[in-house]
Amino acid sequence: MSEKLDGAGERIVQLRARRNMTQAGLARAAGITRQSLNQIERSQVIPRVDTALRIARALECPIESLFGPRDEPEIVPVHIVGNLPEEGMRLDLAQLDGRWIAGESDLLAKIGAGLSAADAVLRRTEEGPMAETSLDLSDLAENLFVAGCDPALALLCEAASRHAGKGRCVWIPCGSSVALRRLAAGEVHLAGIHFGEDDGANLEGVKRLGLLKSCLVMRFTRWEQGWMVRRGLGESFRGFDDLPGGRIRLANREAGSGCRNQLEEMMTVRGAAVDQIAGYDSITVSHSDCARRIASDLADVGLGCESIARVYGLHFIPLSQVAFDLVIRRDQLGKPLLETLIDHLAIGKFVRSISQIPGYETGETGRVLTP
Numbered sequence: 001m002s003e004k005l006d007g008a009g010e011r012i013v014q015l016r017a018r019r020n021m022t023q024a025g026l027a028r029a030a031g032i033t034r035q036s037l038n039q040i041e042r043s044q045v046i047p048r049v050d051t052a053l054r055i056a057r058a059l060e061c062p063i064e065s066l067f068g069p070r071d072e073p074e075i076v077p078v079h080i081v082g083n084l085p086e087e088g089m090r091l092d093l094a095q096l097d098g099r100w101i102a103g104e105s106d107l108l109a110k111i112g113a114g115l116s117a118a119d120a121v122l123r124r125t126e127e128g129p130m131a132e133t134s135l136d137l138s139d140l141a142e143n144l145f146v147a148g149c150d151p152a153l154a155l156l157c158e159a160a161s162r163h164a165g166k167g168r169c170v171w172i173p174c175g176s177s178v179a180l181r182r183l184a185a186g187e188v189h190l191a192g193i194h195f196g197e198d199d200g201a202n203l204e205g206v207k208r209l210g211l212l213k214s215c216l217v218m219r220f221t222r223w224e225q226g227w228m229v230r231r232g233l234g235e236s237f238r239g240f241d242d243l244p245g246g247r248i249r250l251a252n253r254e255a256g257s258g259c260r261n262q263l264e265e266m267m268t269v270r271g272a273a274v275d276q277i278a279g280y281d282s283i284t285v286s287h288s289d290c291a292r293r294i295a296s297d298l299a300d301v302g303l304g305c306e307s308i309a310r311v312y313g314l315h316f317i318p319l320s321q322v323a324f325d326l327v328i329r330r331d332q333l334g335k336p337l338l339e340t341l342i343d344h345l346a347i348g349k350f351v352r353s354i355s356q357i358p359g360y361e362t363g364e365t366g367r368v369l370t371p
Contacts, residue, residue: 008067009043015066017117018139020162029058052158054141060165063312065136075123078102078131081172082143090118091131094143096332097186101145102131109173109286110154117168119143141168144337147179148192149257150324151287151308152221152354159350160341165196167337173286176205177256180327184209189332192220194258194322199369202325216328217369218345224306224359225259225322229315230294237301239317240266243277250279251293251302258322259290259303288312306359321361325369 021359027037030055039045040055047055047067056063078093081103083093090105105118119140120133128278133140146157153297157169172179172188179191195201206212229237233248240263242248253259266272274280279299284290290302291312309316334336344350355362 007043009041011066012037012059013041013054014135015061018060018168019165020166020331021059026055026058026212030054056276061136071223073132073134074137075130075132076100076137077127078129079187080129081182081211082174082354084124084129085122087124089123090115090120091120091122092143092145093119093131093133093140094145094170094189094350095141096145096189096233099186100131101187102129103145103170103172107129107173109289110171139166142335142337144145144169144190144335145172145188146170146190146341147174147182147194148324148326149173149192149286150192150194150221150223151305152223152357152360153192156220156341156344156350159344162338163344164337164340169337169341172290175254175257175285177258178254178289180205180209180211183215183329184211189329189335189338192324193327194199194225194324196258196320197320199323202323203369206327209221211327212370214330215370216330216333218328218342219323219364219367219369220326220345221324221354221370222321222361222363222367223319223324223357224316224320225262225303226306226319227317228291228294228302228309229306229317230300230314231313232297233300233368234315237317240270240272244269244270244272245276246278247280249298249300250282251290251299252280252282254283254285255292262319263303281312307357308346310358318359323364 017154023037024034027034032051040047055068061230074130077236078100081101088099091102092105093100093102119135122130123130123132146153153171157171161168177194182188182192183191193205195204195205284328287304289310290304291308293299294302294314296314306316354360
């Protein structure tokens with residue numbers, strides 16, 4: 001039976017997942033029972049022609065792509081965002097400036113208790129990196145890459161993907177300077193940044209890379225940034241002045257990140273040298289990565305956001321409320337998924353859900369900072 005269907009059930013499941021549809025939701029849209037759809041997805045029955053047409057119509061795809069002969073996987077050349085993964089590693093794909101861009105799906109900086117969706121696997125060839133995928137390239141072309149360090153970007157991407165007709169929004173965790181450089185290099189559609197507490201600091205960062213005219217800058221959130229402290233150390237840690245001397249181990253962030261910039265400002269003000277701080281050369285690549293290192297007793301303190309400190313059961317000492325902004329390429333504003341993402345900055349339920357995260361403030365969410 002499954003040979004006759006030639007993998008149709010599996011393709012329905014995959015496309016349904018990409019459309020963010022439940023089995024019950026697809027059955028309802030196609031006018032069939034969930035039990036019937038379950039049998040079709042498990043390749044236990046061959047649907048009638050009218051049923052197959054209704055399923056294809058509900059999934060907004062040609063009937064041949066579901067019930068026709070299985071196509072060979074597509075292999076496309078890709079530009080890798082970040083480090084080149086090992087052969088066979090899973091990739092997220094998107095299209096920008098006439099080329100396919102790819103990022104590693106299973107980054108330690110964002111992986112949780114399990115794996116998330118991916119689009120392809122990496123094939124390393126003499127011609128360069130290639131992505132092998134069995135998914136529809138026209139769907140993958142609608143994907144959106146979002147770079148930045150705010151953990152709430154994961155929620156924004158999830159919400160936008162859930163309400164989009166095609167494509168999904170992929171969060172690439174990285175520091176503010178790296179996110180901006182990736183935006184300038186055509187590796188992401190949107191960058192999230194925080195260089196200080198006011199509008200001027202972020203706008204100056206955008207201006208330095210010559211992106212002020214070509215990009216729209218919008219406020220996403222404000223959140224508390226400060227010291228994440230190992231519970232065993234607790235309130236005995238008073239702040240930066242306890243770092244020089246080597247007794248306290250620092251989990252540092254990568255150069256160019258907002259947290260690293262804040263640390264170096266404190267070092268300059270107090271005249272502290274790098275070799276006075278134990279762990280200065282230990283680099284973490286996200287708030288979660290930094291907190292994980294502290295919670296694992298590999299470090300004692302690090303700079304990060306209150307919400308992640310709470311997740312890892314760390315003590316938190318607030319230092320400042322940073323402004324986190326979204327920098328969006330204007331030439332991408334017609335992209336449906338990007339418009340859906342921007343629309344969410346004005347949806348009350350979504351904004352309220354962000355405001356409920358410890359340390360977050362959303363009074364300015366959606367405010368445009370550039371003309």
